[in-house]
Amino acid sequence: MQFTLNSPLDMHLHLRDGDMLKNIAKFSAKEFAGALIMPNLMPPVTDINSLLSYKERILEVVSGENFTPYMSLFFKSDYTADFLQKAKPYIAAIKLYPSGVTTNSESGIERIDIKKLSPIFEAMSELCIPLCVHGETNGFVMDREREFCAVYEQLAKAFPNLIIIMEHITTCASAEILKRYENLYATITLHHLLITLDDVAGGLLNPHLFCKPIAKRHEDKEALQELALNANKKVMFGSDSAPHLVDKKERCGCAAGIFSAPIILSALAELFEKHNKLTNLQAFVSNNARDIYKLTPIEKNIILEKKEWIVPAKLHDVVPMFAGQSLKWKVKP
């Protein structure tokens, strides 16, 4: 038994840089036609030159694979309309990080002052540049995303022509407001479709499932599944796959991030099949993103076959999600 996905897209991916980039980019490049590359390097990608040279480094590493890195800039409050116009041909989106909410977000935005930032959002609206947002406040860890919903609502109302993408949503609250505003869209990760806080800290502590936003409650997971499994037109797949070296994960002060890239399509196929929704997977991992981002990805067919395999314990000193566990579907090499 097998089926084919046409040009799957990962609309939220951390490829890192240097050795890590060299080691891990292939896992995405093999199985996806393209991915939106996150700009939170150190220092972040905030100008066209560094964006283009990062893109070049990525292309070098994935050469031989049919894979498009869609680039994004790290939102800065001093971007001008002129700069955005110049950047437009090179970017698929701009990613806004509130300061300090996740890995390498220190130079993010202290306070989202809609009035002050209005010229940027207006220019982005006119240029049709989507605004991707890491939507968390600095509040209590289980409330951060819910608290941020007010900001999403303000943005959606103030800039009705701005395409706003709520990245890696994790809560019922986000699922709700997504439906309420025409210009709100969302990405959903693999892990938030499959785990809750119980998997992170309910039994023994599992650093490999520690991520930001942190996995929430069962009812939240169900709300996300409802959107993804039915391929709601406003959601698309974005893995937020974010590798860290094993000794950065298995120690005191473990960094947030789950390395899901090596198992994404297998695990998604298993989830969608379990719910009798396999026919919706194409829309969730590709078509919806094409519509929202107005993308025409390269032609690339990925065949999944029903064939059990065991996820390796480690890949280049990074522990992948579900390491050592078995999955039912496998990407045909």
Place this chain on the structure above:
Amino acid sequence: MQFTLNSPLDMHLHLRDGDMLKNIAKFSAKEFAGALIMPNLMPPVTDINSLLSYKERILEVVSGENFTPYMSLFFKSDYTADFLQKAKPYIAAIKLYPSGVTTNSESGIERIDIKKLSPIFEAMSELCIPLCVHGETNGFVMDREREFCAVYEQLAKAFPNLIIIMEHITTCASAEILKRYENLYATITLHHLLITLDDVAGGLLNPHLFCKPIAKRHEDKEALQELALNANKKVMFGSDSAPHLVDKKERCGCAAGIFSAPIILSALAELFEKHNKLTNLQAFVSNNARDIYKLTPIEKNIILEKKEWIVPAKLHDVVPMFAGQSLKWKVKP
């Protein structure tokens, strides 16, 4: 500046066994007049012989210190009234663990069937043996204690003469029902007075603050502080200090438990002083427990002086709570 605590008591302490017991018992024995020793060894302490031999091992290790280990049995559903009567002279309490809710609780109670267990609870009521309970269900990690409150209420109503001690409470919900039933009492740990889930998983992941019940929300911490700082007569201090070797903590699959023993009185003094409640500390760490358990501890004065010190990074391969941080009060040697 200094003050004296008279015979402080730790009414919930894990001393472990073997080398760990030898290494860590002194931290409690030096600063406390006595402690209620938890029976969740492997195998658990369920008969008088193993209880007495465990007590002997403890006394050997703390010899030279003026310290009483108050022993507890691990609740089993086949205890008889006859057995309890025989055990009574040797024990201060019986500790009930629902099966699987924490470290070494596998042989705990599957389902608390009040009718079936009624003869045991009746016998304990008559013999004035307090029932200490780890009050968590197997539900979602943030809801487990709140869900268990219904069981506490059933027990409190069905056995009005049974002294029921809600161990290491962590929520507003427990603080509420504690006030509602005359025969409900509670212990509160140091760490639940000081941390929330934010400290465990809000920034980087901190395995050394991972414990069961997991630390909850800010409003929960405040409810516990309100009880402890005002030395509510129904609450007493119980550290739940629970050491694990550093490589059991700093790895994937880290065990639950915080090793607070080396810093307890220092950190409590700092907290109570900060809230201008130093005069209530004596009741919280000793007098309330004497009243609830009807204990007359050995005479032992502990002097605390205002003197900054740095908590060691490691003590016998165990990382103590607040390792490397400075505390304002120090126990006078």
